[in-house]
Amino acid sequence: LAFSFLILGSSTASAQASADSGLSAATTLYILAGFVVFTAILVLYVSVVILRLLRFIVKEEAAKKAELAGEPIVEEESWWSKFVDKANDVVPIEEEDTIMLDHNYDGIRELDNHLPPWWKWTFYLSIVFAIVYMVSYHVIGNMPLQTAEYETEVALANEAALKRAANAPVANIDESNVELATDPADLAKGKQVFLNSCAQCHKEQGEGGIGPNLTDDYWLHGGSISEVFITIKKGVPEKGMISWEPVLSPTQMQNVASYIMTLRGTNPPNAKAPQGELYTPDVDGAEEEEQPADSLQLSQVN
Numbered sequence: 398l399a400f401s402f403l404i405l406g407s408s409t410a411s412a413q414a415s416a417d418s419g420l421s422a423a424t425t426l427y428i429l430a431g432f433v434v435f436t437a438i439l440v441l442y443v444s445v446v447i448l449r450l451l452r453f454i455v456k457e458e459a460a461k462k463a464e465l466a467g468e469p470i471v472e473e474e475s476w477w478s479k480f481v482d483k484a485n486d487v488v489p490i491e492e493e494d495t496i497m498l499d500h501n502y503d504g505i506r507e508l509d510n511h512l513p514p515w516w517k518w519t520f521y522l523s524i525v526f527a528i529v530y531m532v533s534y535h536v537i538g539n540m541p542l543q544t545a546e547y548e549t550e551v552a553l554a555n556e557a558a559l560k561r562a563a564n565a566p567v568a569n570i571d572e573s574n575v576e577l578a579t580d581p582a583d584l585a586k587g588k589q590v591f592l593n594s595c596a597q598c599h600k601e602q603g604e605g606g607i608g609p610n611l612t613d614d615y616w617l618h619g620g621s622i623s624e625v626f627i628t629i630k631k632g633v634p635e636k637g638m639i640s641w642e643p644v645l646s647p648t649q650m651q652n653v654a655s656y657i658m659t660l661r662g663t664n665p666p667n668a669k670a671p672q673g674e675l676y677t678p679d680v681d682g683a684e685e686e687e688q689p690a691d692s693l694q695l696s697q698v699n
């Protein structure tokens with residue numbers, strides 16, 4: 398019992414660990430079932446050994462008693478040996494003459510044994526199984542055939558893939574649809590990226606160093622979320638700001654751009670003098686409205 402508790406305890410612990418490492422629940426279940434079966438076999442084996450020991454002691458006692466009483470010792474056959482006899486139904490060696498065939502090949506002779514009963518039982522059982530199988534799978538159809546089973550699995554996997562994609566729409570963030578992240582967790586991730594990759598040039602509080610001050614209202618390349626996003630994505634290589642597209646994921650770029658937005662107006666000490674043009678968020682909307690005008694011009698040209 399203690400042993401099985403140990404196993405169960407360690408397997409639930411590993412189930413938790415495997416949940417973290419992304420092992421599927423089915424795998425965890427198989428591991429657990431394996432442990433349970435292993436324990437069951439072990440318990441069974443030990444009980445058989447103990448039972449045999451008990452039987453041996455009882456037999457010894459009976460033999461002693463019979464000897465004291467002067468009676469002949471009668472060996473009682475165990476149910477197992479009776480079962481084995483019945484399953485094999487072999488003709489005892491003393492009676493083999495009755496089934497000996499009359500041919501003789503250089504001293505090699507042949508016994509006319511019939512099929513062992515255990516073999517016939519499994520044969521009949523397979524017939525019964527075949528009937529049950531056929532009725533269940535092909536006549537009533539209450540069990541799925543392999544094709545149906547496969548299709549169900551594929552449908553389930555597709556559903557799971559859709560869910561995963563819905564939970565993490567990673568790849569499709571770009572400057573045209575980037576949104577200001579407001580979730581504190583996302584901003585915290587953005588801050589981490591900023592401290593790791595950007596602070597050496599823009600300084601820890603964004604006050605500016607080699608790179609410009611990111612906390613004021615003046616921007617060289619535009620201060621809207623999509624403009625900041627594209628500056629980060631494409632960089633300004635000729636001025637020393639690399640393209641971060643190969644380094645950061647779109648989500649990371651969105652997070653760090655959003656984090657930069659939160660720095661506006663924080664007035665950190667030692668701030669670098671403003672560079673670029675004044676940008677106010679309200680103008681943003683007006684600027685973006687210019688786009689339809691552009692496309693109108695384009696369509697006029699066309």
Ligand code: HEC
Pocket residue numbers: 590591594595596597598599607608609611615616617618619625628629633636637638639641653654657672673
């Ligand atoms: C090696 C130094 C360096 C690193 C590292 C760096 N930048 Fe820059 N960054 C610059 C320079 C220099 C500029 C100014 C480019 C110019 O003059 O056009 C700049 C410009 C910018 C701008 C535009 C500012 C404006 O006024 O329009 C943004 C936004 C920006 N960086 C964000 C980031 C982010 C986010 C990171 C980290 C992922 C980062 N930078 C890492 C040097 C750097």
